[in-house]
Amino acid sequence: MAATREGATAIARSTKRSSAARRHVTVLLCILSATAILYSWNLATSGYSDYYSTAAKSMSVSWKAFFFGAFDPQSTITLDKLSGFLIPQALSARIFGFSSWSIALPQVLEGLVTVAAAYYVFSRWSGRLGAAVGALSLASAPLMISMFSHGMEDALLTMWTTLAIAAWQRAIDSERMGWLLGAGILVGLGFQAKMAQAWLVLPALCVGYVWMSHRPRTVKLRDVTWCLIATIVVSLSWMTAMTLIPSAQRPYFDGSIDNNIFSTVLGYNGINRFFSNAVPGALPGDPLFHPAGNAAIVGAVPGTIAHTPFKFFLPQYATQIGWFFPVAAAGLILGIAWVRTHRWPDMQRNLKAGLAMCSLLLISVGGVLSAMSLPHTAYLAAVMLPVAGLTGIGATLLIRAYRQETRWRLALPVAVGVQTVWCLVLLRSFPAFAAFLTAPVAALGSLGTVALAFHAFRPERIRRLLGVASILAVLGAALTPTVWTLSTLNPAFAGTADDAYGGPQVAAVAARKLVRHAAYGIGLDSNRSIQPTESIEASAFAYAQHRTSDQWALATDSWRSAAPMILRGQTRVLPIGGFTSRAPSPTAAQFRELVAAGRVRFVLLSPAEARTGVYHPNLDALTGWTMGHCQIVSPDLYLTAQLRAAAAGVTWDTLYDCDA
Incomplete structure (x- = not known):
């Protein structure tokens, strides 16, 4: 047995x-x-x-x-x-x-x-x-x-x-x-x-x-x-x-x-x-x-x-x-x-x-x-x-305490009340986006807090109140986070490939701009597809690659100029200077050797705002040599009239031909 x-x-x-x-x-x-x-x-x-x-x-x-x-x-x-x-x-x-x-x-x-x-x-x-x-x-x-x-x-x-x-x-x-x-x-x-x-x-x-x-x-x-x-x-x-x-x-x-x-x-x-x-x-x-x-x-x-x-x-x-x-x-x-x-x-x-x-x-x-x-x-x-x-620990212990512990029963209604106040404080930074949320969050949170607190003192007499109070508390606590979560389904509130930020931005963030790269967008997220500079660089590359069989059809002094070409599938692009524009790759002397050896003929020099930082002596020496020993290619040779008109007012890259 x-x-x-x-x-x-x-x-x-x-x-x-x-x-x-x-x-x-x-x-x-x-x-x-x-x-x-x-x-x-x-x-x-x-x-x-x-x-x-x-x-x-x-x-x-x-x-x-x-x-x-x-x-x-x-x-x-x-x-x-x-x-x-x-x-x-x-x-x-x-x-x-x-x-x-x-x-x-x-x-x-x-x-x-x-x-x-x-x-x-x-x-x-x-x-x-x-x-x-x-x-x-x-x-x-x-x-x-x-x-x-x-x-x-x-x-x-x-x-x-x-x-x-x-x-x-x-x-x-x-x-x-x-x-x-x-x-x-x-x-x-x-x-x-x-x-x-x-x-x-x-x-x-x-x-x-x-x-x-x-x-x-x-x-x-x-x-x-x-x-x-x-x-x-x-x-x-x-x-x-x-x-x-x-x-x-x-x-x-x-x-x-x-x-x-x-x-x-x-x-x-x-x-x-x-x-x-x-x-x-x-x-x-x-x-x-x-x-x-x-x-x-x-x-x-x-x-x-x-x-x-x-x-x-x-x-x-x-x-x-x-x-x-x-x-x-x-x-x-x-x-x-x-x-x-x-x-x-x-x-x-x-x-x-x-x-x-x-x-x-x-x-x-x-x-x-x-x-x-x-x-x-x-x-x-x-x-x-x-x-x-x-x-997760907080949710578990709050519910257990409310159900079993006399000493900590009020912890749950207090937490719901603080959670409601916290959401209302954050909503103040979004007056336009969250105007419709303030009233329901305040109402649901307050009612849920009061109902839970009242039930904590009289649990036997008003059992049905617990279910209503729980629903109100959950809705009040989770309504605003849920709205922010669902807002990310809108691509405008989903962030970018360079920085994770979901939902609407506070005014101070939305107004912040990095002016230095204004021609290329904010930070790394340049959205170049809407900039005429990308089409200009593509036209310059097309001109260069049809006039040379060198290892590289074109060298560029900025990764910002090289990026759209490589993304388009071009492999004969030599980026100079790395991400910071200061890496000695190649050095000015090495670049002169590449030109002399017939491995590079065309060079695309970017405007100053395309560079990262302002101090890059190796790149300055390299571009100085290029401007002194190579000829500027007339934009009329690789830009259409429509593209020149679209780029009016934009300072675009300059193409140089270093063929001796």
């Missing part, structure tokens, strides 16, 4: 686990389906990044450019960073053909993997409800929708780091070092996407493992050491492989002055960002010009808080990642209280792991982002996982 009862109990437990697993799968599939719609809605209109999309195009037509991450098809110069984030885009373009949707498609898939991994992690921290709320808040954040529906580097980085945290959670659950080693490998893969930014999660992974694992201290320290070794090996593997190839057989490494990829990655994109010229071989900063950054949003951040965590509460940032900050704060506060009082043993260890990881990520990743100027809003994606995780 005892054996029979034990068998029946085992079967019941197995059935219960299977039923719970099926519910998890069902919920996750629903969330992923909605996420796929959000992320893929604007694929056809996602657009291009002049700089990165050009490299993706080159990598899709040349395996050499693919390996090195070259900007041009003939692999004369690389990007000014590692190009791992472009590998999925280049492969997609090679398979489906180069288009805006084919290079945006990989980011959609990366977003789905990220949400699925986050759901798994959140389910360990706060159960099915917390997983659903956390995954939905992460997937529907305007920043995440914009980022995962465009081709940008932060998407792949976010996927790898989220998977690394999932592996960390498995290491905590299983007490097996292999999972922690896997987390280190995944961080190393994230390094290929966005270099040292991936390493910002390492302190959280290592400290969190030592904190949460039950293994002996010496064993934990050994495991962490192997994790760090795995991260470093994987991070440096690609750079090492490229360095082993002789310089004559590979492109020049942009971002360096010594043609060294380590100088580019660890100096120009790393240490030198914080300590000027700390790595001698890295390309130094422009001594005469310090731009505010590529994103228009940078100029709207007040200087007094630009380097503090308070900037995350500004409307231009909070509308992207922080609609549920009050719920996340409640999760942190209640979670700490519950862990300290040892309530709910069924959630104790997993809840502690979630609080530990979220807190450590906010300290390590959030601390660095707080201190630095953010050139792109996409950087904020790095803090979305801990914010979403705390949101």
Whole structure:
């Protein structure tokens, strides 16, 4: 009889686990389906990044450019960073053909993997409800929708780091070092996407493992050491492989002055960002010009808080990642209280792991982002996982406290009230767009708060009130974030391929313009297809390529001029100067040798506003030699009357013929 009862109990437990697993799968599939719609809605209109999309195009037509991450098809110069984030885009373009949707498609898939991994992690921290709320808040954040529906580097980085945290959670659950080693490998893969930014999660992974694992201290320290070794090996593997190839057989490494990829990655994109010229071989900063950054949003951040965590509460940032900050704060506060009082043993260890990881990520990743100027809003994606995780924990604990705990019953109505006020505060920055939201949000939030508070004191007498109060509270808290999420379905509010920003912009952001590149658009997002300069450059190239069989039909002193030609499928374009216009690729002496050897005949010199920065002595020497030794090609020879009329008032590029 005892054996029979034990068998029946085992079967019941197995059935219960299977039923719970099926519910998890069902919920996750629903969330992923909605996420796929959000992320893929604007694929056809996602657009291009002049700089990165050009490299993706080159990598899709040349395996050499693919390996090195070259900007041009003939692999004369690389990007000014590692190009791992472009590998999925280049492969997609090679398979489906180069288009805006084919290079945006990989980011959609990366977003789905990220949400699925986050759901798994959140389910360990706060159960099915917390997983659903956390995954939905992460997937529907305007920043995440914009980022995962465009081709940008932060998407792949976010996927790898989220998977690394999932592996960390498995290491905590299983007490097996292999999972922690896997987390280190995944961080190393994230390094290929966005270099040292991936390493910002390492302190959280290592400290969190030592904190949460039950293994002996010496064993934990050994495991962490192997994790760090795995991260470093994987991070440096690609750079090492490229360095082993002789310089004559590979492109020049942009971002360096010594043609060294380590100088580019660890100096120009790393240490030198914080300590000027700390790595001698890295390309130094422009001594005469310090731009505010590529994103228009940078100029709207007040200087007094630009380097503090308070900037995350500004409307231009909070509308992207922080609609549920009050719920996340409640999760942190209640979670700490519950862990300290040892309530709910069924959630104790997993809840502690979630609080530990979220807190450590906010300290390590959030601390660095707080201190630095953010050139792109996409950087904020790095803090979305801990914010979403705390949101899921907050929703779970608030509901549990309301149902079971007398001491904390009022936490839920207080949180709903604070959430309502927070949404109303953010709406004040959007008087035109959000005018219709203020009244319903205030009404629903207030009624929900009052009803929940009233029911908290009289739960037995007015049971029906709980359902009405819950509906009002959810509608009031979620109405504004939902409107912002749905607004991203409109291409005008979906962001660009160069910066993730979903929903309407605050007035200070919308008014911000980088005047220096006015002829080419804002920052990298030049939208050159509407500029007459693109047609002029295409006509100049067509003229040059029919008059020479040299290795390069034309050389240009600006990547902005080279980009539209390469995107059109031209391979005989020599870009000079790299992204900053200051890379010695080629030097003035090397360029003269190319002309003398008959490898370059035509040179397209851009107006000054097409260059990045204002200090580039090598390029000045090269263009000075060109203007002194080559002849200007009359625009009448390659421009039609209609095109000249359309470009009236525009300062276009000048074509030179260096044929001796």
